[in-house]
Amino acid sequence: MSSRVISPGVSSDGPNVRSLEAPGLRIGERIIKGLLWTAATLSVVVTTGIVVSLLLPSVAFFQQVSIVEFLTGTIWAPAFAEPSFGVLPIVVGTLMVVLFAMLVAVPVGLTSAIYLSEYAPKRVRKTIKPILEVLEGIPTVAIGLFAFSVLTPLIRELTPFLPWTGPFSIGVAGITVGLLIIPLVSSVSDDAMRAVPMSLREGAYAMGATKFEVALRVVLPAAISGVIAAFVLGISRAIGETMVVLLVAGAGNPVLSFDPTKGIQTMTAYIGSTATGDISQGTITYDSIFAVGALLFLMTLAMNVLAIRLVRRFREVYD
Amino acid sequence: MSDDSEYSSRVALPPRTRTAVKGAREMTEAALSTGDRKKAIRGSIFYAVLLLGLTTALLSIAAMITWAFIAGGPRLNLNLFTNVPSVVTPESAGYRTAILGTLYVIGGVILLIVPLGVGAAIYLEEFANPRNPFNRFVDLNIQNLAGVPSIVFGILGLAFIVRGPLSWGFVAAAGSLTLALLVLPTVILASREAIRAVPSSIRDGSLALGATVWQAVSKQVLPAAFPGVLTGVILAVARAIGEAAPLLLVGAVTFVTFNPQFFEGGYSTLPTMIYSYAKRPQEELQVLAAAGVVIMLVLLIVINSVAIYLRNRFERTW
Amino acid sequence: MPKATTGDTVTAEDEAAATPAVGVGSALIEDRDRRASGVNTFELHNVNVYYGDMLAVKDVSLDIPHNEITAFIGPSGCGKSTLLRSLNRMNDLIAGARVTGDVLYHGVDMYGPKIDPVQVRTVIGMVFQKPNPFPKSIYDNIAFGPRILGMKGDLDEIVESSLRRAALWDEVKDRLKDNAFGMSGGQQQRLCIARAIAVQPDVILMDEPCSALDPVSTGKVEDLMLELKEDYTIVIVTHNMQQAARVSDLTAFFTVAAMDETSNRTGVLVEIDETRNIFSNPKDERTANYVTGKFG
Numbered sequence: 001m002s003s004r005v006i007s008p009g010v011s012s013d014g015p016n017v018r019s020l021e022a023p024g025l026r027i028g029e030r031i032i033k034g035l036l037w038t039a040a041t042l043s044v045v046v047t048t049g050i051v052v053s054l055l056l057p058s059v060a061f062f063q064q065v066s067i068v069e070f071l072t073g074t075i076w077a078p079a080f081a082e083p084s085f086g087v088l089p090i091v092v093g094t095l096m097v098v099l100f101a102m103l104v105a106v107p108v109g110l111t112s113a114i115y116l117s118e119y120a121p122k123r124v125r126k127t128i129k130p131i132l133e134v135l136e137g138i139p140t141v142a143i144g145l146f147a148f149s150v151l152t153p154l155i156r157e158l159t160p161f162l163p164w165t166g167p168f169s170i171g172v173a174g175i176t177v178g179l180l181i182i183p184l185v186s187s188v189s190d191d192a193m194r195a196v197p198m199s200l201r202e203g204a205y206a207m208g209a210t211k212f213e214v215a216l217r218v219v220l221p222a223a224i225s226g227v228i229a230a231f232v233l234g235i236s237r238a239i240g241e242t243m244v245v246l247l248v249a250g251a252g253n254p255v256l257s258f259d260p261t262k263g264i265q266t267m268t269a270y271i272g273s274t275a276t277g278d279i280s281q282g283t284i285t286y287d288s289i290f291a292v293g294a295l296l297f298l299m300t301l302a303m304n305v306l307a308i309r310l311v312r313r314f315r316e317v318y319d
Numbered sequence: 320m321s322d323d324s325e326y327s328s329r330v331a332l333p334p335r336t337r338t339a340v341k342g343a344r345e346m347t348e349a350a351l352s353t354g355d356r357k358k359a360i361r362g363s364i365f366y367a368v369l370l371l372g373l374t375t376a377l378l379s380i381a382a383m384i385t386w387a388f389i390a391g392g393p394r395l396n397l398n399l400f401t402n403v404p405s406v407v408t409p410e411s412a413g414y415r416t417a418i419l420g421t422l423y424v425i426g427g428v429i430l431l432i433v434p435l436g437v438g439a440a441i442y443l444e445e446f447a448n449p450r451n452p453f454n455r456f457v458d459l460n461i462q463n464l465a466g467v468p469s470i471v472f473g474i475l476g477l478a479f480i481v482r483g484p485l486s487w488g489f490v491a492a493a494g495s496l497t498l499a500l501l502v503l504p505t506v507i508l509a510s511r512e513a514i515r516a517v518p519s520s521i522r523d524g525s526l527a528l529g530a531t532v533w534q535a536v537s538k539q540v541l542p543a544a545f546p547g548v549l550t551g552v553i554l555a556v557a558r559a560i561g562e563a564a565p566l567l568l569v570g571a572v573t574f575v576t577f578n579p580q581f582f583e584g585g586y587s588t589l590p591t592m593i594y595s596y597a598k599r600p601q602e603e604l605q606v607l608a609a610a611g612v613v614i615m616l617v618l619l620i621v622i623n624s625v626a627i628y629l630r631n632r633f634e635r636t637w
Numbered sequence: 638m639p640k641a642t643t644g645d646t647v648t649a650e651d652e653a654a655a656t657p658a659v660g661v662g663s664a665l666i667e668d669r670d671r672r673a674s675g676v677n678t679f680e681l682h683n684v685n686v687y688y689g690d691m692l693a694v695k696d697v698s699l700d701i702p703h704n705e706i707t708a709f710i711g712p713s714g715c716g717k718s719t720l721l722r723s724l725n726r727m728n729d730l731i732a733g734a735r736v737t738g739d740v741l742y743h744g745v746d747m748y749g750p751k752i753d754p755v756q757v758r759t760v761i762g763m764v765f766q767k768p769n770p771f772p773k774s775i776y777d778n779i780a781f782g783p784r785i786l787g788m789k790g791d792l793d794e795i796v797e798s799s800l801r802r803a804a805l806w807d808e809v810k811d812r813l814k815d816n817a818f819g820m821s822g823g824q825q826q827r828l829c830i831a832r833a834i835a836v837q838p839d840v841i842l843m844d845e846p847c848s849a850l851d852p853v854s855t856g857k858v859e860d861l862m863l864e865l866k867e868d869y870t871i872v873i874v875t876h877n878m879q880q881a882a883r884v885s886d887l888t889a890f891f892t893v894a895a896m897d898e899t900s901n902r903t904g905v906l907v908e909i910d911e912t913r914n915i916f917s918n919p920k921d922e923r924t925a926n927y928v929t930g931k932f933g
Contacts, residue, residue: 050475290478
């Protein structure tokens with residue numbers, strides 16, 4: 001029989017009983033847990049910070065400008081001697097970007113996703129997915145410059161019948177943003193389609209359906225909320241894009257217009273070009289930056305919440 | 320389809336066989352019908368459309384990269400790195416201070432996101448009770464922050480870091496903090512995934528020996544999750560390097576000809592410098608901007624390759 | 638040492654009458670002495686274990702004697718593992734897990750306010766069903782526990798003595814720096830046992846320790862258990878009735894009592910007795926059905 005170092009031997013009094021209480025206060029553990037908790041709650045602090053930083057100047061702004069005038073006015077001229085704060089022109093600018101972005105990203109992203117999820121052999125998928133992600137990793141400044149230098153002239157060449165004036169174009173900006181968000185739309189849709197169980201596909205194949213029919217009539221409808229989530233996320237991203245619109249659509253000219261050949265200012269462009277100047281705090285122009293920022297934040301927040309809901313509903317069905 | 324009853328009335332077949340015969344006939348006719356050929360054509364067209372979409376995406380990437388090298392070609396020489404920026408004398412302008420600025424700012428970002436991001440991930444995965452409503456709120460928060468436009472973080476930086484409570488002014492540290500907050504959700508989400516991927520058997524084994532949660536995490540779980548965490552951090556850094564929009568608002572001033580410091584004086588970074596050049600009409604500055612893009616692309620390719628290499632090297636199959 | 642098998646002529650006589658069965662040496666007499674000393678490592682009184690609202694284990698009362706092997710047997714889903722895990726407070730790790738009733742360790746309420754679950758797990762160790770070595774060297778696996786607990790003594794000695802006690806030393810002494818994953822399943826499980834021993838517990842809990850192992854490794858682990866009970870109280874959960882009959886002194890038979898509307902199963906203790914009684918002469922019909930293979 002071997003012996004142990006600390007051993008309650010069986011003696012006539014019974015074994016020595018070891019204590020189950022903590023040997024110390026475990027302070028180190030508590031401190032670490034506290035530090036980690038602080039790190040985790042920082043995210044809440046940041047959100048609060050964003051909300052507060054947008055809220056206070058916006059409140060000051062809306063004390064001078066009525067919300068109705070803000071949301072429905074059609075002249076945006078905050079820096080003029082007689083300023084006007086109707087936000088519609090830059091909202092329309094943003095929406096134009098979204099429109100053209102989706103015109104590009106939806107077909108390309110969706111078809112890429114269908115191909116990768118339903119058709120591509122494993123090896124092809126493995127090489128192509130990372131390449132698509134390269135597109136996502138390219139800095140927006142670079143893509144914006146490329147679009148301005150190459151895409152705009154190219155598209156102008158291809159569409160001489162359109163009334164092009166000047167080097168800027170909101171339509172091209174939108175198309176460029178569309179290129180930018182292709183990987184986003186593609187990968188979220190791809191995930192959604194891959195989550196559809198094989199059994200659904202097999203059931204269809206067993207009835208004699210072709211791959212094309214299975215993809216279009218079985219998988220896509222089954223993955224639809226995930227795919228819509230992808231589109232919504234794309235919209236949110238397009239709303240928030242700054243550098244591309246600054247470079248391709250220009251930073252000036254907030255005129256209410258639906259003409260894609262013109263350079264129109266978006267909400268992000270307004271913020272990005274105005275806030276860099278030496279605008280003094282407390283002026284209404286300064287506050288208008290935050291008001292527009294608040295509107296921007298609310299729009300993207302709504303889109304993101306919607307997307308999360310869609311993804312959750314989609315996951316519930318299949319998990 | 321032919322009339323089954325006519326056939327089977329001619330021959331007295333038991334019902335099961337009758338069904339089988341009918342089925343076989345229909346299948347054969349279906350297979351031979353022209354309807355099937357139309358299906359095949361439609362299938363091919365569809366496939367072509369899919370490939371077209373994919374090719375468009377891939378083509379644009381290729382076009383972009385090619386353009387950058389061609390357009391920036393003329394200025395791709397060592398001067399790019401050693402010369403200071405200038406508008407007046409574009410022939411002798413370079414990116415030196417911008418590159419240094421990027422190094423400073425990104426250095427600050429790394430110093431911030433590693434403890435804050437990995438720490439938050441550790442807390443949420445290992446210490447927090449998932450049923451606690453506050454923790455679920457934190458969860459939701461991080462997901463939402465990941466979707467906020469980058470320029471809004473610039474606004475946050477302007478209001479709170481440059482001015483407001485911190486009042487650091489338009490300095491490089493402000494840029495670091497702003498960008499760190501921007502990419503923090505990415506680091507947290509990636510680290511959480513990496514930690515979650517460590518099998519619970521390792522955790523259970525450590526705890527069953529009498530380790531505290533932190534001991535189990537720091538000595539077993541984190542080392543095992545390290546490759547995933549590292550990849551997440553590197554990808555976040557790569558994103559931060561390319562960001563310009565938020566920095567426009569926190570003082571990445573257009574032309575800085577002096578070397579940056581952390582808490583004093585102006586600064587600029589590579590992407591903001593490119594933007595400054597690109598905005599201007601002069602031909603030479605456009606070339607300079609394109610050359611800057613080349614630097615960025617090379618830098619990012621290197622970083623991403625390092626990330627992929629590290630991930631493959633340390634990858635562990637459980 | 639072979640234990641009494643069910644075929645032997647052991648009648649239901651007075652415990653004090655010492656009639657050793659065929660093939661059993663003095664160990665049986667020693668066991669009786671030990672038991673007679675009345676020392677119980679664990680005493681459970683009316684213990685219920687809940688996962689949230691679901692009752693997993695209902696109203697269990699039993700005693701687990703010191704330095705013997707007690708086996709929990711029964712069909713799957715009857716809460717044996719759940720009960721085992723409440724003996725070293727591993728259930729604390731599951732959100733919503735709750736234990737009511739008394740779980741006494743040498744008279745001390747293990748779920749009392751001053752009790753530290755981390756310390757509990759140092760004193761009461763556990764070996765899991767699937768061997769779970771750390772992704773480190775063999776040496777570092779064993780040394781992990783002593784290091785984090787700040788145990789005094791030469792680490793090399795502790796590692797060697799733990800590996801010897803787990804009957805693994807000779808097989809690995811030349812490759813202590815090798816990764817533990819390179820070992821066979823049986824070796825890994827013995828490594829896990831050595832790892833548990835290294836922190837010098839009083840109790841070793843084993844949750845189906847051999848179910849992932851081949852028969853030869855299973856035999857080695859069972860031999861190991863019989864040696865270890867000299868110094869440790871051992872509680873094992875097993876699906877393998879023959880294993881329980883081979884190694885355990887005391888056997889507790891559990892079964893599924895009720896299924897609520899959501900088909901959640903609640904486990905109850907049917908009976909606990911000396912192993913040979915459970916297998917040759919059980920008091921409850923359900924036990925008899927299980928051990929003769931009529932169900933389960």
